[in-house]
Amino acid sequence: MRLCADVGGSFIDIAAFDGDARILWRRKTATPVGDWAAFVAAFADAVQAVPCDSVSIATAGLVDPTSGKVTSANIPCIDGRALARDLSAALAQPVRVVNDADAFVLAEAAMGVGQGHERVFGIILGTGVGGGLVERGRIVSGAGGIGGEWGHGQVIHASPVAANAMPVFPCGCGRHGCLDTIGSARGLERLHRFLHGVDADSIAITRGAEAGNAKAYATVAWFCDLIGGSIAMLLHAVSATIVPVGGGLANATGLIAALDARVRANLLTPVATPVVVPGRLGDEAGLIGAFVAGK
Ligand SMILES: [Zn+2]
Structure with missing residues (x-):
């Protein structure tokens, strides 16, 4: 299974997908915008609840494709952070991070009106x-x-x-x-x-x-x-x-x-x-x- 998340300024929406893109488990929690330890804990709890082999995140904010650094005015605890690298180290899992608008378009291209x-x-x-x-x-x-x-x-x-x-x-x-x-x-x-x-x-x-x-x-x-x-x-x-x-x-x-x-x-x-x-x-x-x- 793969753990996927949609991180916004108000909520972190986390779900576990099977290989056929079906959602088997889902949890929505408030985004701890200013607390990195609590941000990591939200994902660590999910990883513990649902065994998975990788984590993919769509987040508010720009994601620099070279450095991996996120620019996010609404979520200070990830602003300026190489989010995929840091979260991967904390969770001992491969982590991928993309911008949420890009994720929206990718989803609609693959499974929505853009097919x-x-x-x-x-x-x-x-x-x-x-x-x-x-x-x-x-x-x-x-x-x-x-x-x-x-x-x-x-x-x-x-x-x-x-x-x-x-x-x-x-x-x-x-x-x-x-x-x-x-x-x-x-x-x-x-x-x-x-x-x-x-x-x-x-x-x-x-x-x-x-x-x-x-x-x-x-x-x-x-x-x-x-x-x-x-x-x-x-x-x-x-x-x-x-x-x-x-x-x-x-x-x-x-x-x-x-x-x-x-x-x-x-x-x-x-x-x-x-x-x-x-x-x-x-x-x-x-x-x-x-x-x-x-x-
Ligand atoms: Zn402008």
């Missing part, structure tokens, strides 16, 4: 914007593990004639106008405030748009306009043919359908079937991605 596609470009529309590129069943990690991350780099600039016409928000990466600032659930809320001067959460906006609320509909339409072109451009550049969507906005079926229409309208080669689609594996995608990565 049969040579290149899968998956996107996470959650608190922020994330993504990953999988080519022929392999994660394209890129330098520093940044492969598939499409949320940063300035895409929105203030108009030279009407400075407040475009929402040039500061980004957590230190730049301004990154796609991350308008492309996520928080971004949708920022756009709504910018357009209409009122606060609403992303669920209220997406449901309002589906119910015919004109303001919410305008926000969703602008959101799809702003990020749809970027997604189409990426699909041209990397020759990916399917975009599984994860994160909270993946549940907003109306928004995803509108985004898909916007992306397909921008594709140079017409496609008759949906390209941007919600992932199929739900909250097991990270675990399954860890399983596939550890093969």
